[in-house]
Amino acid sequence: MSTAPMSELAADINTHVRMTKVQRQAFEKKLYWRYGLFAVAVVVFILTIMFLELNAGLNRGIIAILFILLSFGLYGIIGVLNFTRKFDEYYVAGRSVPAFFNGMATGADWMSAASFISMAGSLWLLGYDGLAYIMGWTGGYVLLALFFAPYIRKFGQFTIPDFVAHRFPERGGASRLVAAICGIVTSFTYVTAQVVGVGLIMSRFFGTSYEVGVFLGLAGVVLCSFLGGMKSITWTQVAQYIVLIIAYLIPVSILSARFTGNPFSELHVWPGAPGDHRPGIGAEYPECIRRTVHDGAVERLLADQLCPARPDPARAGGESRLDRDSLGVPGLDLLPDDRNGRATPHPDPLLHGPRSEGGADERGLVALLHLPAVLHGAGLRGLRAMGDAPEPGRSADFVAPGVGEQLGRTRPGDDPRCEQ
Amino acid sequence: MAEGRHDVGDRRARFEAYWKENQRLIYTLTAIWFVVSFAHPPFAKALNNVTILTGFPLGYWLSSQFSITVFVILIFVYAIRMNRVIDPKYGFHDEEE
Numbered sequence: 001m002s003t004a005p006m007s008e009l010a011a012d013i014n015t016h017v018r019m020t021k022v023q024r025q026a027f028e029k030k031l032y033w034r035y036g037l038f039a040v041a042v043v044v045f046i047l048t049i050m051f052l053e054l055n056a057g058l059n060r061g062i063i064a065i066l067f068i069l070l071s072f073g074l075y076g077i078i079g080v081l082n083f084t085r086k087f088d089e090y091y092v093a094g095r096s097v098p099a100f101f102n103g104m105a106t107g108a109d110w111m112s113a114a115s116f117i118s119m120a121g122s123l124w125l126l127g128y129d130g131l132a133y134i135m136g137w138t139g140g141y142v143l144l145a146l147f148f149a150p151y152i153r154k155f156g157q158f159t160i161p162d163f164v165a166h167r168f169p170e171r172g173g174a175s176r177l178v179a180a181i182c183g184i185v186t187s188f189t190y191v192t193a194q195v196v197g198v199g200l201i202m203s204r205f206f207g208t209s210y211e212v213g214v215f216l217g218l219a220g221v222v223l224c225s226f227l228g229g230m231k232s233i234t235w236t237q238v239a240q241y242i243v244l245i246i247a248y249l250i251p252v253s254i255l256s257a258r259f260t261g262n263p264f265s266e267l268h269v270w271p272g273a274p275g276d277h278r279p280g281i282g283a284e285y286p287e288c289i290r291r292t293v294h295d296g297a298v299e300r301l302l303a304d305q306l307c308p309a310r311p312d313p314a315r316a317g318g319e320s321r322l323d324r325d326s327l328g329v330p331g332l333d334l335l336p337d338d339r340n341g342r343a344t345p346h347p348d349p350l351l352h353g354p355r356s357e358g359g360a361d362e363r364g365l366v367a368l369l370h371l372p373a374v375l376h377g378a379g380l381r382g383l384r385a386m387g388d389a390p391e392p393g394r395s396a397d398f399v400a401p402g403v404g405e406q407l408g409r410t411r412p413g414d415d416p417r418c419e420q
Numbered sequence: 421m422a423e424g425r426h427d428v429g430d431r432r433a434r435f436e437a438y439w440k441e442n443q444r445l446i447y448t449l450t451a452i453w454f455v456v457s458f459a460h461p462p463f464a465k466a467l468n469n470v471t472i473l474t475g476f477p478l479g480y481w482l483s484s485q486f487s488i489t490v491f492v493i494l495i496f497v498y499a500i501r502m503n504r505v506i507d508p509k510y511g512f513h514d515e516e517e
Contacts, residue, residue: 099499128464128479128480131480131483131484134484134488135483135487135488135491138488138491138492139453139456139457139487141491141495142449142491142494142495143450143453145495146446146449146450146453146494146498147446150502
């Protein structure tokens with residue numbers, strides 16, 4: 001970066017109106033209280049539901065509806081309460097969101113449908129190579145934080161094209177165009193993944209078709225974003241962050257407890273570490289990971305978990321979509337839920353996944369869905385390809401759920417992994 | 421606000437020193453970012469023969485946990501250093517006191 005346009009930066013610094021320190025501290029205190037109470041309420045709600053399910057036999061369909069209506073209702077309320085028509089508030093939330101809460105909102109973006117669904121599938125499918133996406137969008141965020149984020153604020157701009165045009169004034173029009181095209185390509189691919197995810201989840205919860213699910217989901221987005229712009233989006237996402245982080249931790253902790261006897265098995269970093277109650281338990285991880293790394297056999301491992309020898313007639317079909325215990329979250333389906341520790345069968349294309357001979361189409365789609373990460377990820381993959389090219393034609397059993405379904409490739413039950 | 425704001429020449433010099441220090445920090449962090457992103461993936465297969473912690477293959481662990489952790493630390497280092505050290509030092513602090 002040259003120093004020439006920086007005089008403008010100096011001119012723009014500290015021009016926008018801000019709260020005084022006292023006002024800001026009061027504001028933050030209020031925020032901590034509100035969202036703290038909200039987090040407690042979420043935990044209490046989940047525990048209550050759990051208690052009711054275990055003791056009163058609450059129907060799983062009702063649980064699903066309760067969860068989705070309450071969370072969507074809440075996001076809607078936050079959206080409506082933050083109604084604004086002020087320019088600054090609409091586009092940049094008044095530049096008044098404290099860093100901690102802005103971080104939570106960004107984190108909620110990270111954990112949204114694209115990563116919740118597609119990331120799990122990509123890692124499962126690609127093994128080590130799938131890490132390129134995780135490294136890509138986390139590493140890409142470093143570049144964003146070093147080169148863009150602070151200066152958009154300091155230049156007093158609203159969007160990346162605004163900032164780029166302002167930063168390179170001698171070719172303002174061209175640089176603005178390039179930035180806009182990059183922005184559109186990135187958002188378009190990202191939004192594609194998001195909308196597919198939204199459509200799938202909504203259709204599974206409400207038992208509607210995928211297309212109706214898309215519109216239901218987008219209606220929620222419109223409610224939140226059009227009314228209050230960035231202001232309501234940010235405050236909705238902070239609430240989402242709390243829900244999401246709890247929703248992530250629960251299945252991970254349950255899985256961890258099942259495999260290692262300790263819900264927080266990260267503590268097993270050294271023998272005899274706090275929580276390391278079972279001697280030698282750490283040895284179970286390397287075997288799983290070694291398989292992932294070396295021969296992709298984790299697919300077979302998971303197929304064993306997913307495809308039981310003994311079909312359970314009670315669950316084989318004829319029930320409403322809501323009665324399944326998947327709740328639309330792939331990870332939860334991995335939980336063995338009968339006494340033999342075997343997962344019950346799900347006649348569900350999302351779990352058994354599309355089966356294709358070549359796998360190239362699906363792999364291409366996964367890459368497309370993650371284009372935001374491809375720029376960075378492609379470099380990694382290219383470098384890695386020099387050392388160890390993945391063999392062509394490796395099975396693509398599990399792609400971002402729904403992609404295969406949309407392609408009409410799905411034939412549940414004919415997955416060779418299930419022949420036992 | 422820092423004193424001397426009306427002094428245009430002083431402000432200009434102050435700004436250039438500020439920008440130089442900012443650039444130095446950015447270049448350092450970007451260099452670390454580059455090494456952490458691109459240095460180990462080509463050798464992942466060889467590195468997997470080494471195990472660390474409770475037996476994680478090193479190549480896998482470097483990508484799945486080490487690099488990600490370093491990325492997050494880089495962001496924190498940049499934000500904290502800019503906010504707490506460099507911005508106030510040159511009077512470009514983003515907050516009213």
